Amino acid sequence: RYADIGLVGLGVMGRNLALNFRDKGFSVAGFDIDSSKVKALNTDAMERRFEGYGSVEDFVSALKTPCAILMLVPAGKPVDMAIKDFLPHLNPGDLIIDAGNSHFSDTDRRIEYVSEKGIHFMGVGVSGGEKGARYGPSIMPGGNKEAYEQVRPLFEAAAAQVNGDPCVAYLGSGSAGHYVKMVHNGIEYGIMQLIGETYDIMKRGLQFDAERLHQVYEEWNQGELESYLVQITSGIFLQRDKKTSLPLIDRILDEAKQKGTGKWASQDSMDLGIPLSTMDTAVVMRHLSALRHDRQQGASIFGECGSFEDKSEVQVEDLRNALYACTIMTYAQGMALLSAASKHYQYDVPLSDVARIWRGGCIIRAAVLEKIRSAFEKRPDLSNLMFDESLGKKINECQGSLRKLVRSATAVGIPIPAFAASLSYFDSFRSSWLPANLIQAQRDYFGSHTYERIDEPGAFHTEWGQPER
Ligand code: 6PG
Numbered sequence: 001r002y003a004d005i006g007l008v009g010l011g012v013m014g015r016n017l018a019l020n021f022r023d024k025g026f027s028v029a030g031f032d033i034d035s036s037k038v039k040a041l042n043t044d045a046m047e048r049r050f051e052g053y054g055s056v057e058d059f060v061s062a063l064k065t066p067c068a069i070l071m072l073v074p075a076g077k078p079v080d081m082a083i084k085d086f087l088p089h090l091n092p093g094d095l096i097i098d099a100g101n102s103h104f105s106d107t108d109r110r111i112e113y114v115s116e117k118g119i120h121f122m123g124v125g126v127s128g129g130e131k132g133a134r135y136g137p138s139i140m141p142g143g144n145k146e147a148y149e150q151v152r153p154l155f156e157a158a159a160a161q162v163n164g165d166p167c168v169a170y171l172g173s174g175s176a177g178h179y180v181k182m183v184h185n186g187i188e189y190g191i192m193q194l195i196g197e198t199y200d201i202m203k204r205g206l207q208f209d210a211e212r213l214h215q216v217y218e219e220w221n222q223g224e225l226e227s228y229l230v231q232i233t234s235g236i237f238l239q240r241d242k243k244t245s246l247p248l249i250d251r252i253l254d255e256a257k258q259k260g261t262g263k264w265a266s267q268d269s270m271d272l273g274i275p276l277s278t279m280d281t282a283v284v285m286r287h288l289s290a291l292r293h294d295r296q297q298g299a300s301i302f303g304e305c306g307s308f309e310d311k312s313e314v315q316v317e318d319l320r321n322a323l324y325a326c327t328i329m330t331y332a333q334g335m336a337l338l339s340a341a342s343k344h345y346q347y348d349v350p351l352s353d354v355a356r357i358w359r360g361g362c363i364i365r366a367a368v369l370e371k372i373r374s375a376f377e378k379r380p381d382l383s384n385l386m387f388d389e390s391l392g393k394k395i396n397e398c399q400g401s402l403r404k405l406v407r408s409a410t411a412v413g414i415p416i417p418a419f420a421a422s423l424s425y426f427d428s429f430r431s432s433w434l435p436a437n438l439i440q441a442q443r444d445y446f447g448s449h450t451y452e453r454i455d456e457p458g459a460f461h462t463e464w465g466q467p468e469r
Pocket of ligand 1: 127185188258259260261362363
């Protein structure tokens with residue numbers, strides 16, 4: 001028994017994570033039902049023991065006890081199947097880790113299932129794609145705290161490091177890790193949609209070419225907006241198509257696909273009553289993008305959007321400001337959902353640690369996360385990130401640009417749903433009064449649902465339409 005950890009699922013992610021553990025000085029055993037993947041791992045074996053197995057028995061016998069098995073298999077049925085295969089070979093105190101994008105409710109179910117046999121189960125979010133897995137992802141573990149201690153040295157060594165600080169922290173009990181990863185992906189969707197809308201305004205409104213677009217995003221990435229997503233966006237506009245030598249971006253079909261984790265965040269936010277205006281819109285827009293034939297029909301009936309007649313109407317600086325403000329609001333929505341979920345599911349998620357471990361390795365890593373970390377460190381009970389003094393000040397400074405962008409884009413018909421939703425999110429949060437009194441009156445009118453009064457406690461009902469005597 002030589003292996004510090006066993007990796008199940010030797011696809012690109014699993015293999016890269018295995019190599020990452022090995023590079024950090026750990027011995028690794030790998031398992032895959034596909035023998036070609038096992039062979040590939042054995043070829044990579046170097047001075048540290050690092051072997052692949054095709055038999056469950058041989059694999060488990062290679063693991064030091066208590067065993068730690070980390071699975072990187074597709075979410076859903078494959079996870080349950082893998083658990084079923086390994087469970088008979090494990091002993092009380094052993095640990096199974098699901099590092100895939102599983103739904104948090106599946107994780108809770110699995111924790112309960114394996115705990116009957118004294119086995120620990122952890123749901124761990126891993127972000128950063130293939131390169132992240134190989135050279136340092138952001139790792140979001142949740143579940144049994146003592147079990148976590150068993151793998152903590154491995155995780156801390158393999159995670160991305162920001163100024164020597166590993167991008168991993170224990171995030172709470174039960175399915176907390178997978179919940180945090182789900183929110184990460186919701187934020188990822190929101191920011192991607194916002195960046196997409198800046199691209200649309202610059203492409204169709206200002207008629208920038210790919211070279212100019214590359215320059216804008218590159219410039220933005222040098223300042224407050226510095227982030228992985230802005231950085232890769234800048235790189236995308238440089239890429240040429242091998243076939244035509246034209247910018248590749250213009251050859252890519254405009255239909256966004258999704259595996260669903262962003263949608264899950266929106267779905268659960270609806271159950272918990274937490275508004276995710278920007279993130280919801282991002283999910284909707286992926287769906288809308290997929291309705292390409294309807295969009296084409298609409299364009300032929302109603303005509304395409306226009307471009308700005310006066311090209312100085314919207315400055316690149318306005319777009320930058322608007323993107324920055326709305327990015328903060330997207331994080332604010334995600335954090336608000338995490339805070340509510342933490343109470344509802346009794347996770348006890350440390351929000352400042354979440355922001356800290358998102359600073360490196362993951363897809364939503366961004367310079368602003370240091371400000372977010374510090375906001376929650378100062379005020380762990382902050383109800384909305386927009387109320388942090390320094391971030392709130394930023395949003396306030398940028399709101400003029402955001403309004404200008406929304407006005408100009410809507411005037412020529414360029415759809416900017418995430419910017420518009422974010423602006424309304426902001427405006428609603430600065431409305432001490434909203435027209436919900438009318439909704440209450442309507443509900444009481446048609447359904448006797450009762451309403452509350454501003455001047456007296458209790459539930460009231462009115463026979464609407466009858467003159468008061
Ligand atoms: C990450 C990504 C990763 C993956 C998503 C993409 O953090 O590394 O979020 O998990 O790229 O599954 O999600 P969609 O297919 O839903 O866009």
